[in-house]
Amino acid sequence: DEQPVTKDEL
Amino acid sequence: MNIFRLAGDMTHLVSVLVLLLKIHTIKSCAGISLKTQELYALVFTTRYLDLFTDYISLYNTVMKLIFLGSSFSIVWYIRRHKIVRRSYDKDQDTFRHYFIVLPCLVLALLIHHKFTFKEVMWTFSLYLEAVAILPQLVLLQRTRNIDNLTGQYVFLLGAYRALYILNWIYRHYTEPHYVHWITWIAGIVQTLLYADFFYYYFQSWKNNVKLQLPA
Numbered sequence: 001d002e003q004p005v006t007k008d009e010l
Numbered sequence: 011m012n013i014f015r016l017a018g019d020m021t022h023l024v025s026v027l028v029l030l031l032k033i034h035t036i037k038s039c040a041g042i043s044l045k046t047q048e049l050y051a052l053v054f055t056t057r058y059l060d061l062f063t064d065y066i067s068l069y070n071t072v073m074k075l076i077f078l079g080s081s082f083s084i085v086w087y088i089r090r091h092k093i094v095r096r097s098y099d100k101d102q103d104t105f106r107h108y109f110i111v112l113p114c115l116v117l118a119l120l121i122h123h124k125f126t127f128k129e130v131m132w133t134f135s136l137y138l139e140a141v142a143i144l145p146q147l148v149l150l151q152r153t154r155n156i157d158n159l160t161g162q163y164v165f166l167l168g169a170y171r172a173l174y175i176l177n178w179i180y181r182h183y184t185e186p187h188y189v190h191w192i193t194w195i196a197g198i199v200q201t202l203l204y205a206d207f208f209y210y211y212f213q214s215w216k217n218n219v220k221l222q223l224p225a
Contacts, residue, residue, distance in 0.1 A: 003187060004123060004187065004188060004189065004190035004193065005181050005185055005187035005188060005189055006178070006189055006190065006193045007066075008066050008067075008070065009015065009174070009177075010019055010022070010057075010070065010073050010074065010077065
């Protein structure tokens, strides 16, 4: 499944 | 990176720098909850475990170091600095850490993306950040004296998460990946917690009166 997008957020 | 997230990060950065500057210049932490500051240090510690393992961007790494450094500096000032610590109101700042930390930890163990240490810690940090402001809001209600800088600090802290919600809406419509529902819910709960503070903050600003929270 796709990775959640928020991992590059602070 | 979109404008909402950049504005959110900058607002968050200003809020912690305003607080650090206040404590450093007037050598006082009156009205500041040490409990909330310690919870934020824990949020950043559990959120940024990937600091040395996954490199995302220079911006990401620098900001993480600033947030970690500033939150631990604020805790150090209130706990250790010989002058600042005298203005810490420990009789009023009595919110129990474990009333917040334990439920968040249990929730993170029950509801998470994947059951790995880093993932559970990351989820824990999301839940914890949503409620970490509670000791500060309780202290403001008790002491009722909200000096400008403390009011601005809480306001900016709430504004940053509200901007992050706009960022998640924007990314939801523009990027193939998805914003996980855990992130949505924790972020919305966090912003709602500030809602009543925002209401009284705007009322005081509009009527140009000192900010008073109802007992």
